[in-house]
Amino acid sequence: MTVLGHSNAAPQNRHHLSYTGFRVNRPGSRFPRQDSPFMRLSAYFLPILRDDPKEAEIISHKLMLRAGMIRQEAAGSYSWLPLGFRVLKKIEQIVREEQNRAGAIEVLMPTIQSADLWRKSGRYDAYGKEMLRIKDRHDRDMLFGPTNEEMITDIFRHGAQSYRDLPRNLYHIQWKFRDEVRPRFGVMRGREFLMKDAYSFDLDAEGGRHSYNKMFVSYLRTFARMGLKAIPMRAETGPIGGKDSHEFLILADTGESQVFFDRDFYDMDWTEFSIDYDDAAAVGKLVEDFTSKYAATDDKHEAAEFEKLPADRRLSGRGIEVGHIFFFGSKYSEPLGAVVQGKDGQPVTVLSGSYGIGVSRLVGAIIEASHDEAGIIWPEPVAPFKLALINLKAGDSGTDAACEKIYGALGAKGVEVLYDDTDARPGAKFATMDLIGLPWQVIIGPRGLKDGIAEVKNRRTGERSNVPLTEIVDRFSA
């Protein structure tokens, strides 16, 4: 992003022109461009609610509504307001980066699909009422995609003819719709939801195993980057079918399923997953480490096996599923004719797996796992802004000037800052910022200003420290 002007820009509302004549924004502008890393609260759209809306049952749903992140449009379908949208995009981007790192290739498929492919796989009738069926003007059967195995398999088979075209892993991040009988829990179980789905294609079982394992490791990395410990558990394969399957669950009191797992998961290293994805043995070893310990949801729970663990290692709690991976072999490639020519010239039916992450669900899941009485506590990598700059006395020339200077300097360094430049009272400002949960609060008021200091508060720990104004920018732009 191009930012012109001085880092210590004085407050003013005029737009400046870049050399190309396009208007660009700068920290001093009251209305920065939409992709700006910084924002003035006075120019933002943040409809905060003081009371819990009655339709919300669980904490994440209440907090998302109160923090002005989402707005319900119909049962299980939500508009994403600016603050929520930023979080959604942060999560989406982390997922994207880790998919790419693991060698998956991004595509984009339509939300509306033709029924034809689904008739071929036999799922048009099998899927039931959860599938939203639509007719177009020619009375053709269409549907709003609940998932994309058929379509991606069809895409792949048209683009791959030889064993040389394998292995491949294609993924997309797209809105899906499942017409749940009873949507609830806000974005945790909506009807319309944003999902990352990857689909792997391999020549043989060994290759398929490697593809599966790569996704397994990429999931460990993905969730770890969001500040989550998502424990992989043996899973039911459900309507998608297949043999090997793991669910990734994060622990939260409001989780939808009961989980049982080995305490050892707590002691494992959840941060160091730098690994060569092409090294099948190393990847397999890491997967082995994470799957050899007991972890299961209630429907796969085997009490007898669990009891073998020493009592102090047997842990149980509630979990929220945030990812699910399957290896299902030829379940779709067979009926859809995904066949390539092998080395010996003979046709080979490819083997595939599918790997999902609930991107929109993660927004709620992270809040379930990270909040307190005052509101949300965002892990820094997914926070809508890194810090809140709070002007305790807007209108006072001293605090205004000090805040503008820091706001401008942080903006110039690309630090994501939400600047509360409104003339609300201090207590209201603190409450709002605690509610929306930005990781850091930089508080500037006349009291500290006398000594040239700002108060820096860590949202998670509540820890406060006095930091000289001159050091603020360096501290957050490192």
Add this chain to the structure above:
RNA sequence: CGGAGUGUAGCGCAGUCUGGUAGCGCACCUGCUUCGGGAGCAGGGGGUCGGAGGUUCGAAUCCUCUCACUCCGACCA
């Protein structure tokens, strides 16, 4: 899909039983005083009561139909 419930101002609610033309708190606007953890006073703006039909001189209120949303269950990423 079975059971229960709720729709009245942006949000939370009262009013409905016992019909008489809509009210409270928060939020919002103006002014004054305040100003380091959701300020006080004063003055304002905003809803036609989910929708349609009916009963009645008169309907938020009674009747019929309908739509939406929520909760429990079954189901599910």
